[in-house]
Amino acid sequence: MDSADELGRRDRKKLETRAALEHAALKLVAARGLAGVTVEDIAEAVDVSSRTFFNYFPSKEDALIGPSPASTAELRERLEALPADVPVLEALRLMSRVEAERVQEQREQWLLRLKVFEQNPSLLPRLVASGSETERAVTAAVARRSGIELGTSGYPELATAVAMAAFRVAMIRWSAAGGRPELADLVDEAFAQLAGGLPNP
């Protein structure tokens, strides 16, 4: 409707190639493990040169990680669009819900990705890493929201880090349960526990 249709053949092919590489990478690594798959294997499966692979992704792992669901600008806007009297944690919850819905739109893709992560723990840090830029942006937005200067009280940093941890845990639970419950519900549940101060269950 909006953005993905009105591209020239060139850009359409690029998106196609990128998606094909991501998909091939996930499939192959799910089957043979991270170490059992070379970049050449992936490139061959899509019938491009391995040099081309590196034009799309800076490393083998990056093809598995996939896009941060939303751009940092988008996250900032989303946070700023909320009324000022919404508490920070609630704002982070709402932001996370939107993310969760995005993930669910690509259910199969994400479940496969999470399975690969589970089987190749060395990738997990990368997942966090891809979020480190995101984390900065969200932290800044939270600071603005709560009228705190960055690097003083530590509140924005903490709230953001904790929210992202909660989101990550929800994703992993979702994956472990085979994508059965709604991810958004798991996210809500996690935030509810956070808001309650993580009391003993």
Next chain:
Amino acid sequence: MDSADELGRRDRKKLETRAALEHAALKLVAARGLAGVTVEDIAEAVDVSSRTFFNYFPSKEDALIGPSPASTAELRERLEALPADVPVLEALRLMSRVEAERVQEQREQWLLRLKVFEQNPSLLPRLVASGSETERAVTAAVARRSGIELGTSGYPELATAVAMAAFRVAMIRWSAAGGRPELADLVDEAFAQLAGGLPNP
């Protein structure tokens, strides 16, 4: 007194070499950035072959990360040693305090390490999630503590992830402040906010 003195020359040299490699790696990367330092540079600075470097560390990054905060067994023991009526979050706080004190014992080393992490964001995620093995172990201990089976409620996973995020944020604040405040106090502060449900400040 207890463990580090009664080793043969051989083991002493091994520890020495390892420490020298870590130190050289940190120094060099602090000066030139992660990409500006090769394994050979590090090995040469210590006057060993680069193959020897890989006998000590599985990757260049691992030389920078430093020791696993504590052995997983130790963390488990520390958690299990606490009376059963100590709330989970409080138990995690106490565990984190001990970690914080350890870090402060090697103040200079850790401040340098954190500076390196700050300048090379790709390393950041490893800071606490050093191997997700630690996280697994702590999660398991928390589950046992709270009588919850792993993978059911998600509470142990959430509490652990959140606690580690809080610790990470405290470390970064500590580093940013040049190691001036007590790390343990920053950890306490973060846990207090968590326990309070992260209310707007």
Next chain:
DNA sequence: TGAAACATTGCAGATACTGAAAATTCCCCG
């Protein structure tokens, strides 16, 4: 259609990392 813009490719080369065997160092016991 022709030219500018961009994508793909092959190639050369630097670096990360691994396995195996040779060379060295160290420990311990006779």
Next chain:
DNA sequence: CGGGGAATTTTCAGTATCTGCAATGTTTCA
């Protein structure tokens, strides 16, 4: 002592990741 045997380091060869560059296609648009 001193030599046998174990641990450690080194050398060497090889595979894989990733980058820059120049050549070659392909798409776009005027």
